[in-house]
Amino acid sequence: MLRLIPFFTTESQLIVALKRGESRAHKVVYERFAGKMLAVCTRYCANRADAEEVMLDGFMRVFEKIEQFREDGSFEGWIRRIMVTESLMFLRKAKHWRQEISLDDVTVELDYEWADTSVNENDLLRLVNQLPDGYRTVFNLYAIEGYTHAEIAEMLGISEGTSKSQLSRARMMLQVNLKKVEQEFRSESYEKTYRKTAN
The missing domain is CATH 1.10.1740.10 (RNA polymerase sigma factor, region 2, helix turn helix motif)
Incomplete structure (x- = not known):
């Protein structure tokens, strides 16, 4: 209503x-x-x-x-x-989203516990927006909109394997970039604490 x-x-x-x-x-x-x-x-x-x-x-x-x-x-x-x-x-x-990558190319073991509590929603959305267009598109369709790989493949005119590989690559990039954000956050927190102690 x-x-x-x-x-x-x-x-x-x-x-x-x-x-x-x-x-x-x-x-x-x-x-x-x-x-x-x-x-x-x-x-x-x-x-x-x-x-x-x-x-x-x-x-x-x-x-x-x-x-x-x-x-x-x-x-x-x-x-x-x-x-x-x-x-x-x-x-x-x-023609931004046709970034086909073979599933065989995805060799990195992913850690799905990427989101540390120090990373807020705005940080995560910013990092998603920084993904290459193809990765971002598949990530949004799968992780946010809830479409299956079969549905995504049909929507984008790609194979299911390509959809899966793009999602894996997106998650891998997010994991790497989230760790950078977390390290920056910890460094800033440490520096603030050090300054207070020094004063």
Whole structure:
């Protein structure tokens, strides 16, 4: 349910207004979801200007396809899937995500306990955004959106092995970079403690 806002007191009323093409409904949807959807697009398009463009295209697609929403699931989830699709279309056009790597090339033993308590969510998101486009795309689809490797392979036009290898490489890079962040954090903490003791 939506919080009480002018014109629409329930999500169903809002969706009916969207299907009628009411501009005030468009505005409410944009204002309610723009922040979250920009975050989704930014995870795929590391450049903020590209992410904003993709998000705007995504909202246009939402308004165009609103008749396809049957209200048998989450409205926000439906919008999110459209944003992910728009992001992938952007990457496909820009040819950023076709970084095929053989699964045989992945030889590093991964430590899945990468996230130390000293690393916050913003640090992790920043590191994910620094991944190469192909790695970042597969990581987001698998680890955040919850797609299977078979689904990712179909969406991106790659093999399941490539999807798995890109995820493994992404995790490996995150593990290495997280350790660097943790070391920097510990060094800064030690230096602050030393200064206090010295004073």
